[in-house]
Amino acid sequence: MIEIVEPGRCIACDRCVEVCPTRVFDRGADGIPVIARQDSCQTCFQCEAYCPTDALFVAPLVTAVAADSHFRDVTELEGSGLLGGYRRELGWGRGRTLGARTAIGPEYPD
């Protein structure tokens, strides 16, 4: 579930508001998106994929985490490399190679 919109990284581009298939975000009064309907989040990670500044973090669980969870700690997530991890794997963002170009999975066993 979406847990973090980091105001220090957000450039108020509205991409997450637009692309979220379940309309989880509203534009806040200051332009920073707010998580208005967290219970509508389907944990699909699309908002993260489209965020150009890695300002969002989706925890891997389908239920909300506790306020003191490390999934809400931006500093820790930056340090561990988890923040922005999906975008990096997709190769989305300037200077990256598209992940699809090298997405060759294993041969399946019978």
Add this chain to the structure above:
Amino acid sequence: MTSNDPEPTLNTDVLVIGGGPAGTWAAIKAAQAGADVVLADKGYTGTSGATASVGTGIWYVDDVPELREAAMASREALGGHLADRDWMARVLDETHARMDELARIQRYPFPVDSDGRQLRGDLQGPEYMRRQRTRVQRLGVRVLDHTPALELLTDTDGVVSGARALDRTTGETVRVQAGAVVLAAGGCAFRSKTLGCDVNTGDGALLAVEAGARLSGMEFSNAYAIAPKGTSLTKTAYYSWATFYRADGSVLDGAGSTRGRSVIAKTLLTEPVYARFDRAAPHEQRAMRKGQPNTFLVFDRLGINPFTDLFEVTLLAEGTVRGTGGVRIADHDCSTDVPGLYAAGDTATRELICGGFTGGGSHNAAWAVSSGSWAGRGAAGFAARRGRPGRALRAAGTAGLRPTGPVTIGHREAVDAVQREILPYDRNYLRHADRLEPALRSLHRTWSAVREGLGADGEELFRAREAAAMVAHGRWMYHAALRRTESRGMHKRTDHPALDPAQHHRLLTGGLDEIWSRPETPRRQLLANGGRAA
């Protein structure tokens, strides 16, 4: 909106409902055929639905006769011999052509092998769907995001003529009048949290049946996907390398990703089940990471190394998303039983190419591409012949929109009631009349309550419709499941474990307040038609 305001109205040749693979290919082909096209998605075309959030294999087979023959033959028995060779061949042809187009025009970055040849058997969802959106927009299609369709419009002859939809950004309704409509709204996963599918609430089937369409294969609706417990990660392919365990660390005998999934379901009724991808060699582990980055996104965030750590798993219902039932296809252009209405992707039955079984991805992905393209062209042709509809249009919506009494039930309550009957493994997966019959009676009671007393205003309107669609879907599924008193394809009856040669036919289902199911054709006709029974 007050009742005095005229509803904002768009006029177009073709309205496509749903912006996943099937809907975007439909919009592309309709626009290329010269039609003016409106594409409306409940979420956002490019991120919405079962494909956008995942990587998917696609049933792409090189144009070599022996390979094509093997590909078609391999799935006939699995599907209970309900598929049709002519449709399989058409889908292989169309998928081949469309993947070529995807590479050339959308410039999809397929990986290449050591000989520089593109590998076209897999698609990365986010990359595929963002390119589909761009292509649709370049062709001049009007894209409406966050605009769930609420109900179809029909003319005085019953010809489908557009839809009413809700603009979630304003909370107001909009009317789209069209010469033809393509339904590509996905299947129904009952909000089980299977990846990306909360938007797949079976709206397409409800819209279609309200306009007079029939459904086919609704008994093939009991797919369950493996996921690490508490997550939405229903990526099951890599469980081919998994061993399954009990809590005490002993191996769960007979459990497996494909043939042994029912063992997992049975065990989960009484105790937890764990998995580990411990049969993957190091080079396979590296390839798995490349092949499906989002799988490892979840494991990495959970701090789990799936190759060395045991992790608890669950099964999430995927209903008709990974099932094969849906709106009956009447002809090669993906027209339905209702004039002006076309169906594609998971909204349509996939029995034509996979009978009663599909593993998701692969065949469903190829079907979405192919049926979407055919439906788009078909709808464009129909609209060109017909012209724009007249003014006297009837709104076809029923439950959730037009309660017959005072409002007494909310959409959440209705969804809870459906989930109680559909999600449990012992009802929908391990099917038995003793459990299906009471579940169906309960769903009928919920439908009566919804029909009479579910209503909503403003933005909540589409939630009421989603709830109604799920109740209807559950009833069609269980009605058909009770009618098919045998085990065939994915439909396994624990009280009828054998395949019954007398039931070698597709099953049609329909109706709203009164539901019916009956065989499509006598057995000998299907055989004469190339059914190739065992």
